[in-house]
Amino acid sequence: MNRDIFQKIVQIVGRKHCSMEIEERHCYSYDNSKQTFLPDAVALPDSTEQVAALVKLANNNKIPIVARGAGSGTTGGAIPTHGGIVLSCTRLNRILEIDRENQIAIVEPGVITGEFQQQLKKHGLMYAPDPASLKFCTIGGNVAECAGGPSAIKYGVTKDSIIGLEVVLANGDILCTGCRTEKGVVGYDLTRLFIGSEGTLGIITRIITRLLPLPEHKETFLLTSRSLPEATALVATILQKNILPCTLEYMDKTAIAVVSNLLPEAPGKDIEAMLIIEIDGSQKHTAEQAELLRNLAATRELCTLRQAATEEEVTEIWKARRSISPAAFKLSPHKTSEDVVVPRSRIPELVSFCEALSRDLELTILTFGHAGDGNIHVNIMSCNTTELEKEKVVAAKKALFEKVLGMNGTLSGEHGIGTSKSAFISMELNDTSIMIMQQIKQLFDKNNILNPGKIFPANKFSDPSASC
Numbered sequence: 374m375n376r377d378i379f380q381k382i383v384q385i386v387g388r389k390h391c392s393m394e395i396e397e398r399h400c401y402s403y404d405n406s407k408q409t410f411l412p413d414a415v416a417l418p419d420s421t422e423q424v425a426a427l428v429k430l431a432n433n434n435k436i437p438i439v440a441r442g443a444g445s446g447t448t449g450g451a452i453p454t455h456g457g458i459v460l461s462c463t464r465l466n467r468i469l470e471i472d473r474e475n476q477i478a479i480v481e482p483g484v485i486t487g488e489f490q491q492q493l494k495k496h497g498l499m500y501a502p503d504p505a506s507l508k509f510c511t512i513g514g515n516v517a518e519c520a521g522g523p524s525a526i527k528y529g530v531t532k533d534s535i536i537g538l539e540v541v542l543a544n545g546d547i548l549c550t551g552c553r554t555e556k557g558v559v560g561y562d563l564t565r566l567f568i569g570s571e572g573t574l575g576i577i578t579r580i581i582t583r584l585l586p587l588p589e590h591k592e593t594f595l596l597t598s599r600s601l602p603e604a605t606a607l608v609a610t611i612l613q614k615n616i617l618p619c620t621l622e623y624m625d626k627t628a629i630a631v632v633s634n635l636l637p638e639a640p641g642k643d644i645e646a647m648l649i650i651e652i653d654g655s656q657k658h659t660a661e662q663a664e665l666l667r668n669l670a671a672t673r674e675l676c677t678l679r680q681a682a683t684e685e686e687v688t689e690i691w692k693a694r695r696s697i698s699p700a701a702f703k704l705s706p707h708k709t710s711e712d713v714v715v716p717r718s719r720i721p722e723l724v725s726f727c728e729a730l731s732r733d734l735e736l737t738i739l740t741f742g743h744a745g746d747g748n749i750h751v752n753i754m755s756c757n758t759t760e761l762e763k764e765k766v767v768a769a770k771k772a773l774f775e776k777v778l779g780m781n782g783t784l785s786g787e788h789g790i791g792t793s794k795s796a797f798i799s800m801e802l803n804d805t806s807i808m809i810m811q812q813i814k815q816l817f818d819k820n821n822i823l824n825p826g827k828i829f830p831a832n833k834f835s836d837p838s839a840s841c
């Protein structure tokens with residue numbers, strides 16, 4: 374990028390809020406996928422108008438522009454694979470409105486999800502999506518990936534809580550989608566089109582969220598089991614028995630081992646799996662649901678159900694659960710994280726397949742995650758130093774995807790495609806689907822400046838050098 378263009382960026386956001394310095398560029402060159410690509414410049418706008426001016430500048434000069442939240446994405450969505458400008462949303466971090474009467478809020482994309490939830494608590498309200506990364510990820514990143522979390526089983530994922538967006542399009546125009554009402558069916562649902570589009574169709578600058586009243590009461594249970602098949606089979610049974618938890622999380626024994634020091638009580642050596650089950654609602658409702666859960670657990674010989682007695686215990690359980698992903702690095706320096714989804718009833722088959730895969734390929738594989746949705750995180754650990762090991766990881770990933778699709782599942786429940794799964798999307802989507810998606814991309818971004826190189830396998834269209 375030449376200095377003239379950078380001068381224009383300076384004019385748009387001010388000298389303090391952009392940089393071409395190598396140290397700054399390094400800070401925006403990676404995300405949680407651990408890939409690294411240096412941008413040519415970094416800009417931190419603080420208004421929709423500044424975003425629009427930056428995107429217009431990029432489009433007129435055919436320079437890639439990549440929106441960035443907290444960089445916690447696991448699939449390489451925020452990394453500037455083709456250089457250009459990283460547009461950080463850090464300064465777009467205002468909660469603009471909380472409408473208590475109509476239970477909606479308007480926020481900017483750089484708001485940290487967990488901080489938004491804390492603010493809402495003061496009003497007796499909640500924004501339901503709760504990715505495990507909520508203490509540091511942004512709501513803009515959540516919308517762009519359609520993030521999910523433990524509560525999705527009862528309250529849905531990000532797309533279920535978003536009713537409208539403001540988006541800056543590739544030519545700098547500002548589009549408003551959706552409405553402020555609970556219902557609205559005027560025209561195509563453009564809001565849903567942008568949710569999960571990974572910054573490839575536009576830059577989100579405002580988000581209208583649906584809010585819910587905070588549940589009156591919540592009970593947290595930890596179910597430990599000496600049998601992996603028994604614990605995983607319980608997931609579907611719990612729902613069949615008319616118990617609707619707001620959390621139904623699962624961890625296998627390797628996941629338990631990496632966070633065992635954080636749990637309220639060290640699990641016995643014979644524990645093969647754990648479920649975190651939470652029930653919320655009125656006192657009466659939670660008492661009834663808890664009773665059903667206790668009765669069900671009592672019929673399982675190898676399971677023990679324990680109720681968290683204090684807030685501290687609940688905090689410890691969640692600290693352990695949210696730490697699995699970073700704590701997995703105790704096992705090996707490299708982690709390939711997949712977030713496949715299968716029908717709930719087939720989780721036992723999936724986890725036993727992963728166990729066999731781990732044995733056959735001699736790779737450590739952890740399974741844990743949002744079992745209530747069938748969304749299992751499969752973490753393949755490796756040193757990734759030898760060619761042989763790298764090949765084994767790719768073989769494991771491919772075998773996993775084949776198995777999941779064979780079980781009527783899907784490759785990603787919440788992490789998106791980015792760069793790390795783009796080579797595999799044709800395993801799930803047929804040519805017509807991919808072609809229509811690429812036509813949509815072309816319609817919104819004919820110069821392919823918006824986060825190029827993501828979602829679609831490398832081809833003429835996704836290679837920005839073909840158009841930029």
Ligand SMILES: Cc1cc2nc3c(=O)[nH]c(=O)nc-3n(C[C@H](O)[C@H](O)[C@H](O)COP(=O)(O)OP(=O)(O)OC[C@H]3O[C@@H](n4cnc5c(N)ncnc54)[C@H](O)[C@@H]3O)c2cc1C
Pocket residue numbers: 404405439440441442443444445446447449450451462482503504505506509510511512513514515516517518519520521522523571572573575576577578695698699787788824
């Ligand atoms: C420990 C850990 C736990 C995690 N747990 C979960 C989990 O439970 N559930 C889950 O879903 N994910 C989880 N993740 C993954 C990650 O946190 C989510 O994908 C999150 O939504 C990314 O948010 P971010 O702000 O970090 O976005 P980034 O990583 O910065 O960006 C992600 C994508 O969003 C795009 N983007 C960002 N802002 C905008 C914008 N304003 N407009 C358009 N596009 C934009 C980027 O270009 C990129 O494609 C976890 C990650 C970690 C490290």
